[in-house]
Amino acid sequence: MATTMERETVQRPGRPSPVSPDQTTEPAKPGGRKRAVFIIMGAVLLGLAAVGVRRWIYGFSHVSTDNAQVDGHIIPILPKVGGYVIEVRTDENRAVKAGDTLVVLDDRDYKARLAQAEADLAVALAGVSNRARVGQAEAQVAQAQANAEKAHADLERIKPLAEKDIVPKQALDAADAAARAADAALAAAQAALLGADARVAAARAMRDQAALNLSYARITAPSAGVVSKKTVELGQLVQPGQPLMSVVPLSEVWVTANLKETQIQDVTAGDPVDFTVDAYPGVHFCGKVESLSPATGAKFSLLPPDNATGNFTKVVQRVPVRIQLCGPQDLKHELRPGMSVVTTIQTK
Numbered sequence: 001m002a003t004t005m006e007r008e009t010v011q012r013p014g015r016p017s018p019v020s021p022d023q024t025t026e027p028a029k030p031g032g033r034k035r036a037v038f039i040i041m042g043a044v045l046l047g048l049a050a051v052g053v054r055r056w057i058y059g060f061s062h063v064s065t066d067n068a069q070v071d072g073h074i075i076p077i078l079p080k081v082g083g084y085v086i087e088v089r090t091d092e093n094r095a096v097k098a099g100d101t102l103v104v105l106d107d108r109d110y111k112a113r114l115a116q117a118e119a120d121l122a123v124a125l126a127g128v129s130n131r132a133r134v135g136q137a138e139a140q141v142a143q144a145q146a147n148a149e150k151a152h153a154d155l156e157r158i159k160p161l162a163e164k165d166i167v168p169k170q171a172l173d174a175a176d177a178a179a180r181a182a183d184a185a186l187a188a189a190q191a192a193l194l195g196a197d198a199r200v201a202a203a204r205a206m207r208d209q210a211a212l213n214l215s216y217a218r219i220t221a222p223s224a225g226v227v228s229k230k231t232v233e234l235g236q237l238v239q240p241g242q243p244l245m246s247v248v249p250l251s252e253v254w255v256t257a258n259l260k261e262t263q264i265q266d267v268t269a270g271d272p273v274d275f276t277v278d279a280y281p282g283v284h285f286c287g288k289v290e291s292l293s294p295a296t297g298a299k300f301s302l303l304p305p306d307n308a309t310g311n312f313t314k315v316v317q318r319v320p321v322r323i324q325l326c327g328p329q330d331l332k333h334e335l336r337p338g339m340s341v342v343t344t345i346q347t348k
């Protein structure tokens with residue numbers, strides 16, 4: 001009996017095991033899954049549409065470009081006189097103030113030239129101070145002036161007589177020549193009197209030029225900034241106009257944005273600008289449009305394009321726009337010329 005019951009409880013191969021009513025599950029409805037997918041897709045499409053509409057509206061009042069960079073003054077340091085370098089008082093990437101001495105040249109030759117010029121000036125002044133010579137020159141001027149007046153008076157008396165043929169024409173010619181000779185003598189006497197003053201002025205000018213050349217032996221910074229591209233070394237013989245280094249004033253920088261010619265229609269001076277710099281991700285800077293270039297960047301290139309040729313391909317040109325910073329430099333995020341910038345200009 002027990003054996004028969006145990007056999008009945010053994011599962012027969014090929015038949016499914018009995019399932020209790022509690023373990024039965026209803027099959028998932030395909031319509032519910034599709035509805036959820038449609039809801040998700042609709043939400044995504046609605047979000048994309050909202051973003052697209054927002055950007056479309058944003059584009060009506062803003063123009064952006066990543067073709068922009070930080071610009072600034074790069075001041076070349078050039079000697080005005082030649083000489084050997086005896087001292088270099090700065091180094092690469094070092095901050096300097098306006099008036100700081102950067103390079104000192106050997107100034108012994110210029111000191112000697114200044115001494116010679118001062119001596120020449122002293123000689124000229126001594127000549128002017130000799131009152132005997134000055135009195136003699138004044139007397140010669142007075143005598144020449146009297147002779148000129150007499151010669152002109154004689155000429156005026158002879159003219160009517162010559163017209164009436166009372167005196168020969170040779171007498172008239174002689175009186176005219178005498179008057180012209182007297183005028184020349186007077187001019188020479190006056191030039192001799194003024195010559196001393198002219199020599200003094202020339203000597204003083206030579207002295208001033210020698211003093212100026214001596215001051216040029218010390219090369220100073222024309223503006224505050226940071227030294228860059230230093231090429232001068234101790235003992236080097238430099239010539240006038242030879243580049244020695246550059247000074248970059250970081251306090252005077254701006255942004256140049258090269259907008260497409262199709263973007264500048266509504267851009268005017270004073271428009272607010274928001275820009276970011278690749279060197280400082282996530283940091284926003286503010287500025288305003290200062291001015292627009294009078295020509296495209298291609299016109300200032302070394303070889304500007306010639307559109308009059310037969311092989312013409314239309315290319316959208318770029319117009320440089322100068323952007324001024326809102327305030328002074330942020331020392332934590334200092335802008336340096338050449339940095340890449342992404343600008344957004346609010347036009348309306």
